Amino acid sequence: MIELTTPFSEEAISQLKVGDVVSISGSIFCGRDAVLPRICKELEAGIWAKRGIDLQGGVIFHTAVSPAGVGPTSSNKLEIEGSFEVLSKLGGIKMHLGKGAIKPETVKMLAENNAVFAVIPPVTALLESQTLERECVAWPELGMEALYKIKVKGYQAIIAAAQGGSIY
Amino acid sequence: MNIVDKVAQCLVTAGSTFREDQKEAYRKAIAGEQIESSCWVMKQVLDNALVAEERRSPLCDDTGIPHLFLEVGKNRTVTGELLEEIKEGVRQGLRQLPGRPMAIKGDDYARIDQSGGLNEDSGALDASPILIKSVDEDVIRLTVLMLGGGPAIRGITQRVFHKHSVDVVIDEIVNRAKPAVSQLGCSPCTLAIGIGRSQFEATSLMMEAMAKGDFGVQSDFEKRITEKVNEANVGPLGLGGKHSVLATFAKIGPQRASGVRIVALRPCCCFEPRRASVEL
Numbered sequence: 541m542i543e544l545t546t547p548f549s550e551e552a553i554s555q556l557k558v559g560d561v562v563s564i565s566g567s568i569f570c571g572r573d574a575v576l577p578r579i580c581k582e583l584e585a586g587i588w589a590k591r592g593i594d595l596q597g598g599v600i601f602h603t604a605v606s607p608a609g610v611g612p613t614s615s616n617k618l619e620i621e622g623s624f625e626v627l628s629k630l631g632g633i634k635m636h637l638g639k640g641a642i643k644p645e646t647v648k649m650l651a652e653n654n655a656v657f658a659v660i661p662p663v664t665a666l667l668e669s670q671t672l673e674r675e676c677v678a679w680p681e682l683g684m685e686a687l688y689k690i691k692v693k694g695y696q697a698i699i700a701a702a703q704g705g706s707i708y
Numbered sequence: 709m710n711i712v713d714k715v716a717q718c719l720v721t722a723g724s725t726f727r728e729d730q731k732e733a734y735r736k737a738i739a740g741e742q743i744e745s746s747c748w749v750m751k752q753v754l755d756n757a758l759v760a761e762e763r764r765s766p767l768c769d770d771t772g773i774p775h776l777f778l779e780v781g782k783n784r785t786v787t788g789e790l791l792e793e794i795k796e797g798v799r800q801g802l803r804q805l806p807g808r809p810m811a812i813k814g815d816d817y818a819r820i821d822q823s824g825g826l827n828e829d830s831g832a833l834d835a836s837p838i839l840i841k842s843v844d845e846d847v848i849r850l851t852v853l854m855l856g857g858g859p860a861i862r863g864i865t866q867r868v869f870h871k872h873s874v875d876v877v878i879d880e881i882v883n884r885a886k887p888a889v890s891q892l893g894c895s896p897c898t899l900a901i902g903i904g905r906s907q908f909e910a911t912s913l914m915m916e917a918m919a920k921g922d923f924g925v926q927s928d929f930e931k932r933i934t935e936k937v938n939e940a941n942v943g944p945l946g947l948g949g950k951h952s953v954l955a956t957f958a959k960i961g962p963q964r965a966s967g968v969r970i971v972a973l974r975p976c977c978c979f980e981p982r983r984a985s986v987e988l
Contacts, residue, residue, distance in 0.1 A: 559745060604769065607830065608808040611769035614858075614893050640893045641946060659945055661752040662894050662978070664769045665724075665760035683826055684809070696752065698745055698947070707745070707947060 541696075547597025548634040556656050558705045564695040568599040568637070572613050574685035575678070576600070576623035583630040593677055593687075595631035601660070602638035605674055606684040609664040612639040615657070621646055628653040637697055641708035647701045657701035670694050711790065714986045715797020715850060716804055721984035722852045723771050723805045724764045726757035733923035737896060737951040746949035750896065753944075753978050764805075767979040768894075771807040772854030774798050774835040777919040779849040780842055790988070791838070794850065799831040801852075806830045839915055847987050851919040854982040859897070862888040863974040865907050870969050877903070877969060878929070882936040884973055889952050890942045894977040896951045898923075899933060901958040902972040910972035913959040918974075918981040921957025930956040944978070957981070 544552060546566030556562070571579065579595075582588040588595075602620050603610040615621055615638030624646055627633040636650075636657045650657060660667075673691040680686050700707040709717070726734075734754045741747045760767045776794065780786055801807075811832035814824025827833075836855075843849075868880045881901060889897055900921070902913030926934070933956045943949030963969060 561745075561748060604808070606769060606808045607806040608766045608771045609769045639945060659947075661749050661756070661945060662768050662770075663752050663756035665763060665765050665767060666752065666756040668765060669759055669763075683828070696748075698748065 546599055548599075549597065550654055553634045553654050553656060556699050556702045558699055558702050558707050560699040562658065562697055562699060564599065564697060565693045567689055567691050568601050569595065570601045570603050570605050570610060570688040570690055572602050572604060572685055573617055573619040574682050575687045576627070577619050578679060579631070579687065580623050580626040583626050588631070591678060595627065595633050598633050599635040599637055600627060600633050602636070604684040605686075605688040605690065609668040610671065610690070611662040611664040611667065612637070612660050614638070614640040616640045616642055624657075625649050628655040642701060642706070644706070647706045648704060650701055651704040656699055658697040659700040659707075660695065660697040667695060711793040711988050712797045712800060714988060715794050715852070716801035718850065718984045718986040719774060719798055719801025719852045719854070720764055720805050722982050723766050723807070723854045724760045725984065726761065729923040731757065733954045737954055741949050741951050743943060743947065743949040745947045746943045746951065749944035749947060750951065757979075766805055766807075767982060768856065768977070769808060770856045770858070771805055772856045772982060773833065774802070775853040775855050775915065776835055776838040777851040777853065777915060778838050778840045779845070779847060779851075780840060781844070781846045781848065782842060783846060784848045786840070786848065790848075794838070795835070798835045798852070802833055803829070803831040807833060809833075839912055841916065849985055849987050851983055851985040853915070853918055856977050856980065858892055858894055859974050859976050859980060862892050863972070864888065865911055865970070865972040867968045868971050869967050871967070874929075877971070878932055878936070881933055881971060881973060885933070885937045885953075885975060886940045888973070888975045889937060890940065890946065892975050892977060893946065895942060895946065896944050896954045896978055898954055898976040898980060899937065899956040900974040900976050900981065901933070901956060902961070903958070903963070903969055904961040905964040905970060907970055907972070909961060910970040913961045914972040914974060917957040917959035918976065919983060921955070921981065923955045926955060927958070929960070930958050933958070
């Protein structure tokens with residue numbers, strides 16, 4: 541088990557291999573279909589910095605945040621997988637955390653930006669016991685699909701795409 | 709305990725608890741799986757179930773849509789008042805679990821395109837219509853099933869031209885199940901199957917299969933389907949391995965005098981069938 545704490549360094553990410561099981565601690569971001577395209581739009585327009593939210597070295601967990609807890613949705617949905625490139629290239633996101641197989645071109649793009657895709661089992665009760673804080677940081681009108689920042693301790697995930705290789 | 713409380717507790721149990729046969733199915737699969745990452749996934753799912761049971765908290769953040777299966781003995785009576793109490797029990801159970809607040813607000817169009825937004829009250833989520841079945845026991849027994857969205861996306865209800873061969877029907881079910889299981893994501897799954905004379909009947913039979921199926925009791929028909937789908941080597945979360953499917957729950961009803969069978973198939977996710985029963 542590889543212990544990782546956010547924000548991740550370039551070096552820590554470059555050492556990850558497909559199949560590694562990692563334990564993630566620190567603050568991570570949560571967003572899915574509704575909010576990720578909005579972040580990309582602001583990054584591309586160069587206005588994201590005005591929000592004062594630093595994504596550098598961060599994790600985006602593809603989940604809603606509701607009273608029921610958190611759990612991964614399919615990362616290969618158009619709006620989610622379509623956000624990977626902008627979030628990593630312009631935002632500095634180092635880990636996209638979700639589930640499901642992603643396209644070969646996405647795997648290649650992640651390698652070019654020294655970023656990885658990790659799969660987390662949909663274990664809501666376990667994750668709830670490892671979630672210390674939660675805060676809505678943007679677009680609260682989206683409810684459970686808003687952008688959240690949560691503080692976690694020991695979320696376990698498996699590296700599914702890294703350095704141009706994929707587990708699928 | 710009154711009926712409203714019984715139903716509410718039953719719903720919370722359905723959304724938070726693995727039955728013993730379900731836990732045992734996971735233990736066996738973990739012991740028999742050689743791919744390390746797939747073993748790790750199944751251990752996580754089982755650990756999650758133990759934590760959820762202890763806390764009576766949701767197994768999954770998609771807490772599901774309540775579906776109700778009511779068994780009624782011939783000397784028992786179902787009244788409008790009882791149905792209202794069941795409805796109220798569901799509402800309270802959803803608030804206690806808590807269910808994900810995912811009731812869509814608005815008129816027909818707004819509910820389709822989701823433009824009316826979501827109701828923030830977990831209890832605002834309506835249950836599906838109740839399925840009622842007469843039984844030989846002297847009971848009124850309610851089974852609450854919590855059905856998630858992923859399996860609903862990948863489920864298929866369609867005809868099979870059987871050519872007077874069970875093998876043809878099994879092969880077609882397997883052909884439909886393999887891509888469905890692969891696309892599901894949250895595997896290992898359990899295949900729920902109903903075979904009947906119409907879409908309604910096949911789906912009702914599939915519901916009954918989910919309500920009554922037992923991981924430890926598998927018919928030859930069920931075993932054959934499980935084994936054939938597992939040959940696809942999809943594995944838990946698609947990571948490969950022998951355990952894409954833990955079991956198959958099938959219910960075969962009366963059939964039409966024709967060349968067609970209607971088959972309802974649902975690849976239930978790694979937590980399903982999330983269900984619990986209570987006598988009212």
